[in-house]
Amino acid sequence: MEVYNKYAAYLKERYGDKVYKIPVNLPVTCPNRDGTCGKGGCSFCGEEGTGYEMRDAYEDIISQIETNKSYIGKKYKAKYFIAYLQNYSNTYMPIDDFYAMLEKVGNTDVVGIAVSTRPDCIHSRYLDILQKWAEKYKKDVCIELGLQTVNYHSLKKVNRGHTLAEYLDAVLQVKKYSFEICTHLILNLPWDTMEDVIENAKCMTVLESTYVKLHALYIVKETELAKAYLNGQIQLVSLDEYKQRVITFLRYLSKDIVVQRLIGRAPEAHTLFSNWDTSWWKIHDDIVEEMTEKNYTQGDLCDYTAGKAVRKYI
Numbered sequence: 357m358e359v360y361n362k363y364a365a366y367l368k369e370r371y372g373d374k375v376y377k378i379p380v381n382l383p384v385t386c387p388n389r390d391g392t393c394g395k396g397g398c399s400f401c402g403e404e405g406t407g408y409e410m411r412d413a414y415e416d417i418i419s420q421i422e423t424n425k426s427y428i429g430k431k432y433k434a435k436y437f438i439a440y441l442q443n444y445s446n447t448y449m450p451i452d453d454f455y456a457m458l459e460k461v462g463n464t465d466v467v468g469i470a471v472s473t474r475p476d477c478i479h480s481r482y483l484d485i486l487q488k489w490a491e492k493y494k495k496d497v498c499i500e501l502g503l504q505t506v507n508y509h510s511l512k513k514v515n516r517g518h519t520l521a522e523y524l525d526a527v528l529q530v531k532k533y534s535f536e537i538c539t540h541l542i543l544n545l546p547w548d549t550m551e552d553v554i555e556n557a558k559c560m561t562v563l564e565s566t567y568v569k570l571h572a573l574y575i576v577k578e579t580e581l582a583k584a585y586l587n588g589q590i591q592l593v594s595l596d597e598y599k600q601r602v603i604t605f606l607r608y609l610s611k612d613i614v615v616q617r618l619i620g621r622a623p624e625a626h627t628l629f630s631n632w633d634t635s636w637w638k639i640h641d642d643i644v645e646e647m648t649e650k651n652y653t654q655g656d657l658c659d660y661t662a663g664k665a666v667r668k669y670i
């Protein structure tokens with residue numbers, strides 16, 4: 357293994373060639389925006405949600421997939437594709453619409469679907485439909501859950517509209533099916549410390565999230581977070597601190613968990629602050645370089661499960 361368990365390598369081994377996730381944009385919203393469980397959304401979420409590089413949500417799904425396949429396939433030399441429902445909450449729609457959407461995706465040659473949603477939008481009726489779909493079309497399913505942090509005090513501060521319990525419930529529900537789980541985390545929420553970062557890694561290990569996807573917090577213009585940032589009510593950690601948080605997270609994370617990203621990409625045009633004005637790949641490479649130099653690897657501090665305290669008696 358390299359210093360961490362990389363998604364691209366994992367996919368290549370699993371499917372035998374290069375695989376790429378292609379974004380599919382649906383005309384959905386989010387229960388934390390429409391008043392069902394909150395208004396205004398998470399304090400860091402812009403009007404267009406969390407997805408960039410998106411096609412028009414009203415463009416036909418098959419057309420979105422085919423257009424993205426030909427563009428991304430050429431650009432990244434990918435042979436296989438996963439349809440990625442990225443923006444907003446993609447299980448937050450009438451069940452008939454969900455079924456119709458899946459049927460369309462089923463009739464394309466993608467190898468699977470990644471459904472991004474909120475933990476409080478996981479329901480067995482939708483999961484049952486997904487299971488039948490996966491069996492009918494012989495495609496893989498990954499449920500991507502936005503958690504951001506296990507620190508439920510911070511979740512309240514970012515107006516998530518759910519706490520840690522809903523995430524735990526979602527994971528336990530999804531685990532009853534043959535689906536993978538990807539958990540999204542932000543390692544530099546202004547109220548979180550290194551202790552929270554370690555707890556994030558430990559919880560992912562214990563819950564056996566198939567994948568994790570890390571993001572650095574960016575400040576999108578005209579959000580609640582932007583106001584707090586401009587008023588000096590929140591401070592962001594330094595880039596060096598972010599790198600140390602990622603390194604520590606990886607060291608505490610089980611080596612079996614596949615890491616989709618160490619840092620996200622956000623277009624500067626929408627943001628007041630984004631990745632310390634440094635390219636994501638430079639930050640990525642610095643992290644890998646430091647881990648290599650110090651002989652650190654993913655999971656080298658993952659020694660806290662399976663009755664650690666009692667092991668001396670065995």
Ligand code: SF4
Pocket residue numbers: 386387388389396397398401402405406443444445474502516
């Ligand atoms: S749950 Fe996702 S889409 Fe909804 S407000 Fe929060 S970040 Fe935005």
